[in-house]
Amino acid sequence: GESVGLHLPTLSVQEGDNSIINCAYSNSASDYFIWYKQESGKGPQFIIDIRSNMDKRQGQRVTVLLNKTVKHLSLQIAATQPGDSAVYFCAETPDSSYKLIFGSGTRLLVRP
Amino acid sequence: IAGITQAPTSQILAAGRRMTLRCTQDMRHNAMYWYRQDLGLGLRLIHYSNTAGTTGKGEVPDGYSVSRANTDDFPLTLASAVPSQTSVYFCASSAAGNTEAFFGQGTRLTVV
Numbered sequence: 001g002e003s004v005g006l007h008l009p010t011l012s013v014q015e016g017d018n019s020i021i022n023c024a025y026s027n028s029a030s031d032y033f034i035w036y037k038q039e040s041g042k043g044p045q046f047i048i049d050i051r052s053n054m055d056k057r058q059g060q061r062v063t064v065l066l067n068k069t070v071k072h073l074s075l076q077i078a079a080t081q082p083g084d085s086a087v088y089f090c091a092e093t094p095d096s097s098y099k100l101i102f103g104s105g106t107r108l109l110v111r112p
Numbered sequence: 113i114a115g116i117t118q119a120p121t122s123q124i125l126a127a128g129r130r131m132t133l134r135c136t137q138d139m140r141h142n143a144m145y146w147y148r149q150d151l152g153l154g155l156r157l158i159h160y161s162n163t164a165g166t167t168g169k170g171e172v173p174d175g176y177s178v179s180r181a182n183t184d185d186f187p188l189t190l191a192s193a194v195p196s197q198t199s200v201y202f203c204a205s206s207a208a209g210n211t212e213a214f215f216g217q218g219t220r221l222t223v224v
Contacts, residue, residue: 034211043202043215044155089154093211098143098162099170100206100213102155 008087010107019077021106023090026071030092033066034100035075038087044102047075047088077108085110115139118203118216125193125223133188133219135203142208144186146170146178148199149218155202161186163208193223 013019025033031052036044050057050064050073057064063076073090090103116137125131137144142163147155147170157170161180175197177189186205190197200220206213 032211043204043218044213045215046212049211091211097160097168098206098208099157099160099168100145100204100211101157101171102147105154 008105008107012109019080021075021088023073027094032093034091036089082110116216122220131190135186137205141205143206145204146188147202150199195223198223
């Protein structure tokens, strides 16, 4: 069943194209920034993280970019596939505790 | 299968009733979390626990309580449910200092 809202911003991309999902954050003191993927009816799943002293990190088909000057985080997905269709959330660790705070989500739709 | 288990999967609850959502993990993770996910609002942290015996308040703790008597279990209690607590509740866990949190399948709670 549907587990996320109907009012999330939506990014629609053609299968095979690259996707860029953006997130703005407010806490400059956060140590880590993280991307999670949530498929319909499931809990979020970890994709990739980046420490605050880095500006780029690459994984398998994904790249996370961190711009601390404008407090902006982005997730780039190369060669987007139908299985990438989901809601993507950014998250951060705001202090020395293990709290994980989620930001706004973006729905990614992949057109065949 | 190792992971994190929530119970019940769904529940309809009369307003004013007390309810405990159960969460158990078998990964020996130190940190555990409870989130609620409402339509259009993403995930909001209710309470968290860094280790057995300690708990902390998240973004939206009012109306909820938690306990962490041991490493594996992290129950969430609604003392007197109200309709605004209608939501999907996710429990998660992570190893100490690790940004990769593992989520349960969620509990869909409807308070009427």
